[in-house]
Structure formats: C-alpha cells, structure tokens
Amino acid sequence: MTQPVNPAKSHIAPDETAEQHAAFEARIERGEKIEAGDWMPAEYRRQLIRMISQHAHSEVVGMLPEGEWIASAPTLKRKTILMAKVQDEAGHGQYLYHAAETLGATREDMIDALLTRRAKYSSIFNYPTMTWADVGMIGWLVDGAAIKNQTMLAGASYGPYSRAMVRICSEETFHHKQGKEMIVLYAQGSAAQREMAQDALNRWWWPALMMLGPHDADSPNTGIMSKWGVKLKTNDEVRQEFINEHAPELLEAGLTIPDPDLHQDEIGNWKHGPINWDEFWAVIKGERGLGQERLATRQAAHDDGAWVREALQAYTNRQRAVAAD
Amino acid sequence: MTQPQPDPQSDTQWPRWEVFKQDSEKRPYQAVGSVHAGDPDHALLTARNVFVRRPAAVSLWAVREDHILSATPEEVVSHPDVLDTPGEAGAYHIGVKKSHKRSMTFVDLIATVKAGGPGDALRQAQAQHPDALTWVVFADVAIARTDDDAETVESWFAPARDKTYKQQQYYGVIGKHVGELKREGRMPRRTTQEPHVAGHKVYDHPHDQTSEMLRQRAAEVEVKP
Ligand SMILES: [Fe+2]
Ligand SMILES: [Fe+2]
Numbered sequence: 001m002t003q004p005v006n007p008a009k010s011h012i013a014p015d016e017t018a019e020q021h022a023a024f025e026a027r028i029e030r031g032e033k034i035e036a037g038d039w040m041p042a043e044y045r046r047q048l049i050r051m052i053s054q055h056a057h058s059e060v061v062g063m064l065p066e067g068e069w070i071a072s073a074p075t076l077k078r079k080t081i082l083m084a085k086v087q088d089e090a091g092h093g094q095y096l097y098h099a100a101e102t103l104g105a106t107r108e109d110m111i112d113a114l115l116t117r118r119a120k121y122s123s124i125f126n127y128p129t130m131t132w133a134d135v136g137m138i139g140w141l142v143d144g145a146a147i148k149n150q151t152m153l154a155g156a157s158y159g160p161y162s163r164a165m166v167r168i169c170s171e172e173t174f175h176h177k178q179g180k181e182m183i184v185l186y187a188q189g190s191a192a193q194r195e196m197a198q199d200a201l202n203r204w205w206w207p208a209l210m211m212l213g214p215h216d217a218d219s220p221n222t223g224i225m226s227k228w229g230v231k232l233k234t235n236d237e238v239r240q241e242f243i244n245e246h247a248p249e250l251l252e253a254g255l256t257i258p259d260p261d262l263h264q265d266e267i268g269n270w271k272h273g274p275i276n277w278d279e280f281w282a283v284i285k286g287e288r289g290l291g292q293e294r295l296a297t298r299q300a301a302h303d304d305g306a307w308v309r310e311a312l313q314a315y316t317n318r319q320r321a322v323a324a325d
Numbered sequence: 326m327t328q329p330q331p332d333p334q335s336d337t338q339w340p341r342w343e344v345f346k347q348d349s350e351k352r353p354y355q356a357v358g359s360v361h362a363g364d365p366d367h368a369l370l371t372a373r374n375v376f377v378r379r380p381a382a383v384s385l386w387a388v389r390e391d392h393i394l395s396a397t398p399e400e401v402v403s404h405p406d407v408l409d410t411p412g413e414a415g416a417y418h419i420g421v422k423k424s425h426k427r428s429m430t431f432v433d434l435i436a437t438v439k440a441g442g443p444g445d446a447l448r449q450a451q452a453q454h455p456d457a458l459t460w461v462v463f464a465d466v467a468i469a470r471t472d473d474d475a476e477t478v479e480s481w482f483a484p485a486r487d488k489t490y491k492q493q494q495y496y497g498v499i500g501k502h503v504g505e506l507k508r509e510g511r512m513p514r515r516t517t518q519e520p521h522v523a524g525h526k527v528y529d530h531p532h533d534q535t536s537e538m539l540r541q542r543a544a545e546v547e548v549k550p
Binding site for chain 2: 027030031032033035037077080081084088091094095098099101102106107108159160163164167170171173174176177178180181312313315316319
C-alpha cells in the first residue's frame with residue numbers, strides 16, 4: 001500500500017497489445033461504459049476486483065458498529081430507521097459482490113479474503129460505538145463521506161460498478177439525512193443531549209476525514225485508475241468536498257469541530273489541520289481498534305450461515321436429480 | 326453477457342442468472358444485472374433483494390446464463406454459424422443494446438417472436454434491429470418470473486415504496502447557515518452542484534418521486550422539542 005507509483009511501469013500484459021489498449025482507452029475517452037463481456041486490460045479487471053470487493057467488505061463490516069445499537073434504540077421510530085439502514089448496508093454489500101462477480105471473482109474467494117485478512121475494508125468500522133449519538137454521527141459523517149466517494153464512483157467507466165453506485169447513493173442519502181436530523185435535534189436539545197452529540201463529533205470527525213484515504217502524494221493506485229475512468233477525483237479532492245459541505249453545517253448545528261487549525265481559505269475551501277496517519281495505518285492493520293472483534297463477528301456469522309448454504313445446495317441437487325429422471 | 330467463462334471444473338459457484346426488471350406495465354423489461362443462484366426461486370428472491378430495494382418494479386425475470394444467446398455484429402461476422410444455433414422452437418424474447426453510454430441498464434427487451442430456435446431468433450433480431458450493438462435472445466420457457474397477480478406484486482414490490490422513512494425526502498434538513506454562506510458567495514461552487522450521471526441526478530434514483538405526502542411528513546418530523 002505504501003509503494004510509490006512507478007510511472008514507467010507498463011500496464012500492458014504479455015498477451016495484450018498496445019492497439020487493444022489504445023482502443024480501450026479511446027472508448028473510455030468517449031465516455032462509454034465498459035460491460036462485463038467487453039475486452040478490458042487484465043490490470044483494469046484486477047484493480048476493479050480489488051476495489052469493488054474491498055468496497056463490498058466495508059459495507060458488510062459496516063453493519064456491525066451500528067447493528068450493536070438496534071436493541072437499545074430509544075424509540076420505535078429510531079429503531080425502525082436504524083434497522084432499515086443496517087439492512088441497506090447488507091444490500092450494498094450484495095450489489096458490490098455481484099458487481100465484482102461480473103469480473104470473474106467468486107463469492108467464496110472474496111469472503112475468504114476478508115476473513116483471512118488478504119483483503120482490507122474501511123478503517124472507520126474498527127472504531128467503537130460508545131453512545132447512541134454515535135449512530136447519528138455515523139450517519140451524518142461516515143455515510144456523508146461515503147456518499148462523496150460513491151457519487152464520484154457512480155461516474156466510473158465500468159458499467160456494473162457505476163450502476164451499483166447510483167443505486168447505493170440514493171439509499172445512502174437516506175442514511176446521511178436521518179443521521180443529520182438526529183444530531184441537529186440533539187445539538188439543540190437538553191444539556192445532556194448536546195454533550196452526547198459533541199462527544200460523538202469529537203471521536204468521529206478525524207476518522208471520517210481519514211476514511212477518504214491517504215493524501216494524493218501517498219496514494220499508489222490512483223494513477224492508472226484515473227486514466228481508465230474509475231477514480232475520477234483524487235482522495236484530497238473528495239475530502240475537500242466533504243469538509244466544505246459538512247464543516248458549515250456542523251457549526252450551524254452549534255457543535256465545535258475538534259480541529260483548532262480548521263479555517264476557510266480565500267476561495268472558501270475549509271482547510272483542516274494535520275491528520276494522524278499513524279493512527280489510520282494502525283487501525284487498518286488491526287493493531288488498534290476493533291479489527292479482531294469485527295472479523296471474529298463476521299467469521300461467526302459466516303459459520304452460523306453454513307446450514308443455509310448447505311440447504312440451498314441440497315435443494316438444488318434434488319431439483320437436478322428430479323429433472324434428470 | 327458473453328463474459329469469460331470460468332473453468333467449469335474449478336468454478337464452485339451456483340449458475341449465473343441475468344435479471345430483467347419491469348418498472349411499470351407500460352415499460353420494457355430491462356437488464357439490471359446478474360445473480361448467482363441454485364434454482365429459479367432462489368434467483369428471483371436474490372434478484373428482489375439486490376435490485377428492487379427502492380426502485381419501482383412490477384415484475385422480475387431471471388434467465389440462467391446457459392439459456393441466453395447473445396452476439397455483437399462483429400461476432401456474427403466472425404462466427405456466422407451462431408445464427409444456426411440449434412434449440413427448441415417456440416416464443417423467443419429479443420433484447421438489444423443500443424448505446425454504450427446508458428448508465429442504469431444496457432439491454433432493453435423489445436420484441437417477442439416465434440422462432441425455430443435461438444439461432445433463428447438471433448437472425449430475426451438482427452433483421453429487425455440491424456443497428457444494435459448487441460443482440461440478446463432467450464426462449465420464453467426459460468424464464469423464471471414473479472407472478473403478476475395483484476397480491477404478489479403488492480408483497481414483492483410495494484414495500485420498497487411504502488416505507489416512507491426509508492426515503493431521503495422524509496428528512497427535510499437544510500441548514501440556514503449554509504444558505505447564508507451561499508448568498509454571501511463563501512461556499513465553494515462545486516459543493517453546491519448536484520452530481521449527475523448521464524443526465525440523472527445521482528442522489529435521486531430516476532424513478533424516485535418526491536410526493537407531496539412525503540414533503541408533509543418531513544415537515545411534521547421537523548418540529549423541534
Ligand atoms: Fe452503504
Ligand atoms: Fe450507508
């Protein structure tokens with residue numbers, strides 16, 4: 001993850017030609033969507049499988065921090081909303097696993113990669129949810145940051161990924177708004193509610209900035225994937241959009257953003273202070289945060305679901321045997 | 326639709342099914358993606374959970390990949406015998422891809438024909454739509470489909486629309502501070518632009534609608550304590 005980009009590195013595989021690459025890049029240049037059966041460079045396929053499957057893992061692990069609060073939701077309305085949101089995240093994982101499958105990845109291999117740590121997922125989901133206000137703050141900031149990234153990816157050149165993103169974004173907007181509504185309400189509520197909202201912001205602000213990825217100078221995979229129309233903006237551009245939208249709204253809600261260096265520059269961009277990347281990498285590697293617990297929970301869910309897969313397989317076998325008679 | 330086929334020996338997956346969704350009675354079935362499933366019911370249930378979480382739908386079809394024949398004009402030139410692909414005679418559905426740029430679907434089903442087999446159906450598709458980028462055909466008998474009685478349509482597809490708290494329009498939270506910054510010209514431009522994909526606003530699914538009812542519900546929940 002930390003290797004620098006090698007600009008001289010060729011992305012043309014031994015059995016591919018420069019002409020094939022030129023024709024492929026011309027299609028992207030014309031704004032065409034690449035579909036599953038179309039010719040594509042092996043490197044485009046490989047990078048997309050990596051990106052889409054890690055994105056899927058993030059959605060699936062992303063159910064855990066908030067899922068813990070379903071039983072403790074303060075009202076039936078909030079509980080209904082939270083259940084719908086967590087169900088949506090499961091659905092997002094499904095869209096994305098399906099999109100990766102169109103590239104030849106198998107579900108079994110992707111799940112195995114998650115459970116054996118061959119694949120990563122977003123570091124944000126390794127932070128604990130300490131109070132009920134964390135549920136609202138995650139909706140406002142974490143789903144808010146995810147929307148910025150996913151809106152960019154909705155324009156990606158790979159058709160199935162782009163379609164999944166458009167569907168996901170319309171659902172994420174509900175996640176974002178329900179969180180914002182909750183926090184704005186608490187920030188204008190009783191002293192205890194205000195304190196809970198501020199405490200949640202103190203803990204989630206920096207992880208939300210980090211989840212949009214390393215600074216552009218330290219981001220090795222951006223080059224070729226932006227040339228191939230997948231990553232249409234850099235991490236820093238997306239992060240700037242996120243802060244520009246959220247900083248004024250948090251301030252309006254009466255909250256204090258935990259960054260003494262935060263300020264607006266001449267053209268109106270909100271500039272943040274230095275980000276603690278050591279923390280980011282430690283959380284990604286599982287040295288800090290709840291990485292172990294999250295994966296253990298996923299592993300248990302996978303094992304507990306084995307009988308469903310076996311039953312479906314037995315039913316399929318039975319149908320085939322009947323059909324063969 | 327003609328993706329590289331995994332080695333059948335090493336492929337441990339359930340078969341792939343292409344999913345076609347109909348948004349309303351008057352619209353064509355459109356290819357929305359694929360699912361892996363062991364049997365027709367499993368394919369339809371998975372398709373419903375994956376592709377109809379919000380968008381409007383009245384019917385879903387799932388067709389197993391080995392029942393679908395598809396070809397591009399180039400493939401018909403290089404392998405003309407695809408037009409002789411044998412199979413059962415009967416009703417066949419024809420789908421075409423007409424643009425490389427559409428974002429939410431890539432194949433619309435546009436006709437049903439009587440054909441002597443898949444090759445013949447492909448030949449008719451080519452004759453009817455010589456300008457298509459891809460032709461897709463499959464037999465009517467190969468379709469796993471949701472029932473079209475009112476009860477099934479209601480139970481499969483209505484919840485996606487009726488649970489209003491799942492719609493973003495239910496939450497009308499717009500900051501006045503942000504409005505002030507915008508008026509004073511202190512909000513950077515790009516955050517005020519709605520992102521678009523191929524003419525659709527990304528935040529609004531093309532078939533979502535902001536109804537007056539939803540706006541009123543949003544106004545009710547906005548009452549501050
Ligand atoms: Fe999500
Ligand atoms: Fe979300």
